[in-house]
Amino acid sequence: MRKIIFLLTISILFSNINHAQKKAFTIADLYKIKSISMPVISENNSRMLFSITKYDLPKNKSNTDIYISNLNGKKLRKLTNSKSANYNPIWCNNKNGFYFVSYRSGSAQVYYLSLNGGEAEQITNFYPGVSSPKLSPNGKYLIFTAKVFPECGADENCNKKITEAMQNGPIQAHLADSLFVRHWTEYNDGKYSHIFLYDIQNKVYKDLTPGYYNSPTFAPGGSDDYEFSPDSKKIIFSSKRVNNPEASTNSDIWEVSIDGSNLKNLTKENTAYDGNAKFSPDGKFIAYLTQKISGYESDKWRLAILDVTGKKSTILTEKIDNNVGQFVWASNSKSLYFSIDEKGYNPILKVDIDTKKINYILKGKSLHGFTVTNDDKNIIYKFSFVHQPAEIGKYNLITKEDKQITAINKAFTDTVDVRKAEELWITGSEGKKIQVFLVKPHNFNPAKKYPFIINVHGGPQMQWRNSFRGDWQVYPGAGYVLAFPNPHGSTGFGKDFTRDISTGWDGNVYKDVMMVMDSLQNLPYVDKNRMGAMGWSYGGYFMNLLQARGNRFKCLASMMSIFDLKEFYLGTEELWFPNFDLNGPPWKNKELYKKQSPSNFINNFKTPTLIITGEKDYRIPYTHSLEYFTALQLKGIPSRLIIFKNDGHWPSYFHSMPLYYNAHLEWFHKYLGGAPAPWNSKEMVRNLIFN
Numbered sequence: 001m002r003k004i005i006f007l008l009t010i011s012i013l014f015s016n017i018n019h020a021q022k023k024a025f026t027i028a029d030l031y032k033i034k035s036i037s038m039p040v041i042s043e044n045n046s047r048m049l050f051s052i053t054k055y056d057l058p059k060n061k062s063n064t065d066i067y068i069s070n071l072n073g074k075k076l077r078k079l080t081n082s083k084s085a086n087y088n089p090i091w092c093n094n095k096n097g098f099y100f101v102s103y104r105s106g107s108a109q110v111y112y113l114s115l116n117g118g119e120a121e122q123i124t125n126f127y128p129g130v131s132s133p134k135l136s137p138n139g140k141y142l143i144f145t146a147k148v149f150p151e152c153g154a155d156e157n158c159n160k161k162i163t164e165a166m167q168n169g170p171i172q173a174h175l176a177d178s179l180f181v182r183h184w185t186e187y188n189d190g191k192y193s194h195i196f197l198y199d200i201q202n203k204v205y206k207d208l209t210p211g212y213y214n215s216p217t218f219a220p221g222g223s224d225d226y227e228f229s230p231d232s233k234k235i236i237f238s239s240k241r242v243n244n245p246e247a248s249t250n251s252d253i254w255e256v257s258i259d260g261s262n263l264k265n266l267t268k269e270n271t272a273y274d275g276n277a278k279f280s281p282d283g284k285f286i287a288y289l290t291q292k293i294s295g296y297e298s299d300k301w302r303l304a305i306l307d308v309t310g311k312k313s314t315i316l317t318e319k320i321d322n323n324v325g326q327f328v329w330a331s332n333s334k335s336l337y338f339s340i341d342e343k344g345y346n347p348i349l350k351v352d353i354d355t356k357k358i359n360y361i362l363k364g365k366s367l368h369g370f371t372v373t374n375d376d377k378n379i380i381y382k383f384s385f386v387h388q389p390a391e392i393g394k395y396n397l398i399t400k401e402d403k404q405i406t407a408i409n410k411a412f413t414d415t416v417d418v419r420k421a422e423e424l425w426i427t428g429s430e431g432k433k434i435q436v437f438l439v440k441p442h443n444f445n446p447a448k449k450y451p452f453i454i455n456v457h458g459g460p461q462m463q464w465r466n467s468f469r470g471d472w473q474v475y476p477g478a479g480y481v482l483a484f485p486n487p488h489g490s491t492g493f494g495k496d497f498t499r500d501i502s503t504g505w506d507g508n509v510y511k512d513v514m515m516v517m518d519s520l521q522n523l524p525y526v527d528k529n530r531m532g533a534m535g536w537s538y539g540g541y542f543m544n545l546l547q548a549r550g551n552r553f554k555c556l557a558s559m560m561s562i563f564d565l566k567e568f569y570l571g572t573e574e575l576w577f578p579n580f581d582l583n584g585p586p587w588k589n590k591e592l593y594k595k596q597s598p599s600n601f602i603n604n605f606k607t608p609t610l611i612i613t614g615e616k617d618y619r620i621p622y623t624h625s626l627e628y629f630t631a632l633q634l635k636g637i638p639s640r641l642i643i644f645k646n647d648g649h650w651p652s653y654f655h656s657m658p659l660y661y662n663a664h665l666e667w668f669h670k671y672l673g674g675a676p677a678p679w680n681s682k683e684m685v686r687n688l689i690f691n
Contacts, residue, residue, distance in 0.1 A: 022417040024442040025477030027661045027678060029416050030470045031057040031654070033389045034408045038369035038382045040089050045373040046071060048380065049079075049089035049098055050392070052408060055654060062654055066100055068115070071378065073392060073405030079113060080120070086111075088132065093139030099123065101133065110142060110198075124198060126205060127156035132224035136232040141258065142198040143208070143226060143235060145216065147191045153207035154196060162190075179246040183573050184220050185616040185648035193218070195226050195237055197258055208235065208256055215239040217251040217275055220650075225275055230283040233258060236266070238275035247575045249297050253277045253288055253306075266310040272299065280333035284308060285353070287327060287336055290315065296502075296580045298461035300495040303327055303338050305353055316351045320358065321494040328372045337361065337372055337379070341492040344423070344435055344465050348379060348395075362395050362402065366467035372397075384468035386421035386439060389413070417442050419476045421466055426519045428487060428512035432497070436485040436516055437464060440525075441476045451530035451672035452520070455484045456513060458537030458560075460501050460581075463492040474661050478675040480668065481526055487512030489538075503583045505538070506545055506596050513542070517552065529554075530672045534664065536560055537620065537649065541598070544628065547609065548601035555671035557610040557664055560617055560649050563624040565597035571621045602631050608638040610667040612660060614647035640667065642681075659684045 023029075032055070039048035048071060053064040064085040069076045080086040084104040092098050097114040104111075104120075107129040111120040124130055126146060133144040152158035166189065174187045182188060193214045197206045209215035216225035217238040226237035235258065240251040252267045253274050267274040270290060277288040286306045290313075291299040301323040304315045317324055320340060327338035334353060339346045346367035351358045362379060368390055370381035377398055384390040392406040412418075421437040428434035441450055453475055457464050464484045475482045486492065488508035489501025501509050521528040532555045535543045540561025547556060562568045566586040569578045579585075586593040594600055609632060613625035622643055632639035642663055644656045651660055662684060665677035 022415060024675075025416055025418060025473040027474055027658055027665075028057055029412075029477075030474065030661075031055040031658070032412055032416075034412075036382065036390055036392065036406065036408055037087065038371070039380055039392060040091060041071070041371060041373055041380060042091055043095065043374070045375055045378070049091065051087045051089065057658065060655070066098075069406075071373075071380070071405075072394070073407075076406075079115075082120075090133065090135050092135070099133065099135060099142070101130065110144070123200065126196070126198075127160050130196075131222050134224070134227060136228045137230055138232040140200060141228075141232065142200060143195055143228065144198070145193050145195055145222065145224075145226075147193050148207070149190055150192055150194075150210060150212050153194070153210055154205040156205075179244070179575070180573055182618045183218065184618055185614075193223075195235070197235075206258075206260060208258070208260055209237065209239065209254075210260075213239055213241050215254070225277070227278060229279050230281060234262070236277045236279065236286060238277065241265075246573060247295070247579060249273045249291070249295055249576050251275050253286070255310075264310065266306060267313070269313075272296070276327075278327070278329060279308075280305075280329050281331055282333040284333065287329060289324060289327075295576045297574075297577060298459075298491070298498060298502075300498075301325070303336065303351065305336075314353075316353060316356055317358070319356075320349075323491055325367075326370060328370070330372065331374050331376050337370075339367055339370065341463055343492050344437065344463060344486065345492075346465070348381075361397070365393070366465045368467075385466050386437065386468060386472045387413075387418045389418070389468045417477070418468075418473055421472065423466070426485075426516050428515045429508040432488070432508075432512075434485055434487055434512050434516055435490075435493075436483055436520070437466060437472075438520075439472050439476045439482045441479045441481060444525075446525050448525060449527040450479065450481045450525055451532070451668070451674050452481045452483070452526045452528075453532045453534060453668065453672075454513070454517065454520075455482065456533065456535035456539040456542045457484065457486075457490070458535065458539045459491075460489045460505070460509070460538035461491055461498050463490045470657065470661065474665070475668070475674075478665055478668075480672070480674050481523075483516070483520055485513060485516050487516070502581045503592060505541065505581070509542075510545065532556065532668055532672050534559070538562075540620075543609070544598035545596075547605050547607055548598040550604045551607055553607060555608045555610070555667060557612070557667060558625075558628070559612040559660075560614065560620055561611070561624060561628070562598075562620055563628040564599040565593045567599075567624065567627075568620065569593075571623070573618050599627070599631075602635070605632060605635055605637055608667075608671055610640050610642075610663060612642045612644070612651075612663065614644045614649060614651060616646065616648040619649040642685075 035053040037051040039050040041048050051064050051066050055062045064087050065080045066086050066089050082104050086102045088101040090099040102111050110124040113120045128146040130144040133142045148159050149162050180188050195209045216223045217240050236255050238251050242248045242250050250271050251273050252265050255264045271294040272291040274290045277286050289301050290304045293299040302315050303317040303324045306313045323341045325339040327336050337350050339348050348362040350361050365383045368382040379395040381393050389409045394405045395402045419439045421439050424436040425433045491498050533553045534557035536559040540558040543556045543558035583589045611625045613622040615622050629641040644651050662677045662679050663681045669676045
């Protein structure tokens with residue numbers, strides 16, 4: 001026994017020595033991490049294609065190239081070598097090459113490259129550019145999306161002529177006769193996303209979804225919610241084709257033949273959201289995600305199947321009380337693999353379509369996508385943890401062996417201290433146990449007192465996961481204890497827990513965070529006199545709510561935040577959200593707006609606050625931040641305002657987030673006493689550091 005204890009002591013000692021040898025995580029280190037895409041598996045299940053993105057922060061450049069490896073991640077080989085981004089690989093039916101998207105011609109186009117080498121061949125040359133291409137099972141066609149003027153369709157000269165006239169004409173204005181006027185970061189000046197079919201042999205483009213609708217349904221950053229049938233004769237796609245789309249979540253699944261005929265709405269009976277449809281391999285069923293409550297964007301996502309006639313729909317996952325995420329058909333078309341949000345993770349489950357029997361397959365992962373080999377022997381998945389940047393894993397469904405198969409960031413994690421999260425459960429409002437992830441600082445010494453930061457998530461209906469994120473490393477690397485809780489309103493803890501926050505933005509969620517703070521401030525290594533808080537979107541609103549209630553924090557950081565609820569209702573674009581979460585417009589619910597709007601409590605303001613927003617944020621217009629900053633300045637409360645000129649609700653990861661992190665470290669250092677920021681934010685804004 002003494003020998004075992006001695007060996008354990010030696011092991012722990014060497015572990016601490018190795019840990020101490022690693023350097024503290026910095027902002028610059030974040031951009032030394034390589035990003036990997038979800039792999040695409042070859043038809044014979046022997047190889048996989050994926051892209052890797054590398055960043056060069058001092059030169060303000062990034063580059064993405066495509067790689068190949070065998071199914072175990074071995075024999076890794078780079079296939080493209082262009083200064084332009086290369087991504088979205090698609091295995092070609094001849095098995096000797098692949099299609100991919102590249103900007104090497106100046107716009108996003110499809111190229112073909114042989115696995116035997118040689119130069120890439122440009123396949124498409126579509127003026128608006130292509131997005132998310134997919135190859136038909138017979139290898140004859142590509143489908144992709146592009147933003148076009150509906151009156152032009154696939155006529156490239158028409159699209160080009162109108163675009164140039166709008167950009168260079170004597171009058172520069174936006175004109176609207178209905179909502180949406182603008183959406184996320186763009187004004188809706190007559191362009192819509194359409195799905196195009198490209199005949200590879202005959203080099204002909206066809207608009208499969210003409211009209212004044214977005215097809216597929218709009219999603220930030222674009223959508224690939226469309227696919228071919230197994231016989232290559234038709235496609236299915238999502239589209240919202242309703243009156244007043246700004247106030248509706250009623251997206252449907254549509255079907256159309258590849259010649260543009262026989263357009264059908266397959267889910268017209270449901271007035272809530274339907275989308276993400278996928279044909280079964282035998283072509284008899286369509287699996288899709290569906291919601292039941294019209295207008296409620298955070299209603300539980302359920303997995304359903306529909307026979308191809310569109311006459312019978314069956315929900316398979318009603319007894320699962322959390323959101324279904326991604327799903328994949330088994331090769332025999334008799335079952336589906338799917339992931340869910342669950343308590344900060346994304347387990348994979350399997351459901352039998354006849355019996356609805358559900359089994360857990362893989363637990364304890366924070367997933368960024370998965371697929372199943374067509375022999376049903378392996379799940380290939382992309383994952384990360386707080387302490388582990390994204391890599392690829394493989395789970396063998398026969399042997400149950402689970403292992404990481406890529407190590408693109410191993411050299412980085414071997415030299416930089418990427419901190420691990422501890423999972424705590426703290427009693428919150430109504431006796432509910434609230435999940436909290438806690439990250440301790442670099443070179444942590446339990447005998448010391450450390451400044452503390454809590455990060456409240458946005459959404460508000462989402463979950464913090466045990467997954468890698470810059471916030472979880474930059475602040476602990478600078479000497480802070482960091483906590484990120486999942487209070488009422490979070491997903492992953494049942495639909496009732498999620499829905500609790502609707503109309504109650506200052507209710508149980510507020511009590512949860514305060515009770516979490518009551519517990520965490522008593523940790524022996526937390527300095528209760530040096531506590532700060534930060535949040536983004538709803539989390540930013542929560543910071544403003546803390547300000548309104550005379551909060552307990554030394555400083556706040558409020559990003560992309562709501563200051564005045566009435567102005568938010570009239571200024572945001574997706575009106576279905578406040579219609580549900582704030583129970584309608586302010587003139588119909590005056591008391592709720594009055595009680596929950598931080599702008600009504602300016603007399604209580606006293607806490608120094610960093611405010612960050614984007615000028616192109618049409619979700620929460622940047623004027624909220626201007627008004628908040630004005631109120632703080634007029635009251636003489638220390639405050640700083642940063643407006644990202646070219647960004648919306650999510651600042652650019654590469655071009656804006658370095659300043660974002662640096663500004664936070666400056667602010668926290670000033671009021672909480674952690675490590676100083678590496679750069680001067682004013683100089684960064686003046687482009688003296690990053691060009």
